[in-house]
Amino acid sequence: MASEALRVLTATLYDQRGAHRLIAQCDARNRGAVALFARLGFRDEARHVDADFFKEVWTARDPCAQLAQED
Numbered sequence: 001m002a003s004e005a006l007r008v009l010t011a012t013l014y015d016q017r018g019a020h021r022l023i024a025q026c027d028a029r030n031r032g033a034v035a036l037f038a039r040l041g042f043r044d045e046a047r048h049v050d051a052d053f054f055k056e057v058w059t060a061r062d063p064c065a066q067l068a069q070e071d
Contacts, residue, residue, distance in 0.1 A: 042064040
């Protein structure tokens, strides 16, 4: 269900809103979210170590992106 919802969202942003590039950021511990964006063709672009302080713990963020022509 999440994959289909993100497919619809990305298609809408590219086709109806004219987006050139989409960016997502996931908590590095959330392997499901990271895998979901990878399945949709988003590329892993970095790891931001200790980038967020959440619930008294420093967490890493994994930004990923996709260009319209890669969709």
